[in-house]
Amino acid sequence: MGNISSCLVKPPVPAETSSRCATPTATAAHNFIVENYSLLLDGMGVGKFVSSTKFSAGGNNWNIRFYPDGDGREPGYASAFLHLVGGPGPTHVKAKFTLSLLGKDGKVYKDSKPVSIAPTFERGGVNSTWGVIKFVEKSMLQEADCFTVRCDLTVLKEAVVHKM
Numbered sequence: 001m002g003n004i005s006s007c008l009v010k011p012p013v014p015a016e017t018s019s020r021c022a023t024p025t026a027t028a029a030h031n032f033i034v035e036n037y038s039l040l041l042d043g044m045g046v047g048k049f050v051s052s053t054k055f056s057a058g059g060n061n062w063n064i065r066f067y068p069d070g071d072g073r074e075p076g077y078a079s080a081f082l083h084l085v086g087g088p089g090p091t092h093v094k095a096k097f098t099l100s101l102l103g104k105d106g107k108v109y110k111d112s113k114p115v116s117i118a119p120t121f122e123r124g125g126v127n128s129t130w131g132v133i134k135f136v137e138k139s140m141l142q143e144a145d146c147f148t149v150r151c152d153l154t155v156l157k158e159a160v161v162h163k164m
Contacts, residue, residue: 018164024157028057031102032064032149037141040068047072051083058155059089064099065129066149068141074134078141080149081131084121093121094156101136102148109147112136 032052034040040050049071052064067079080099100114108114112135119130141147 019161020164021159021161023159026058026155026157027153028055028062028155029150029152030055030062030064032066032151033146034066034068034149035146037068037145037147041138041142044068046070046075049079049081052149054085056087057153058093058095058157060087060093060123060155061085062151062153064149064151065131069138071133076138077134078136078138079131079133080135081129082117082151082153083129084123086123091123093123095119095121095153096156097130097151097153099132099135100150100152102150103144104146106148109136109144110140112140 030052034050044050046069047067048069049065049067051066054061054063056062061084063083063085065081065083067081070077071079082097082099084093096116096118098114098116101109101112103109115132115135117130117132120127121130122128
């Protein structure tokens, strides 16, 4: 009788490969200091905004738009938005950002809560601006009169897949 083990065929070892997907990001933070809010409120009106200076992230330029008397959709609230101004980067930009209201001490102001949003911006289109309609009650701001609207921004670039 022959050797039984010589009749058994071992299955071939499968070839194993790997790849990795990485999403590059670019981050920036911008502080927009608003002084004399009560004077701004008296002179602006509903639907009017003041803009921060431009700042760059992910190949595009951005600014913060602050509506001291709100954008008109929620009476009693100031509004804050992040606006894609332009730049040499792509026309559609995926981003994650947080808008926060900071007091003079640089900490989140009283009962306000930072708001995080993750939209796709469209340069020059209707979706070039995203933010918070009910950013903070106007009565809270009148007590402060000086505060900072902070934006922490992460721009998501196109995912890249690498063979390993």
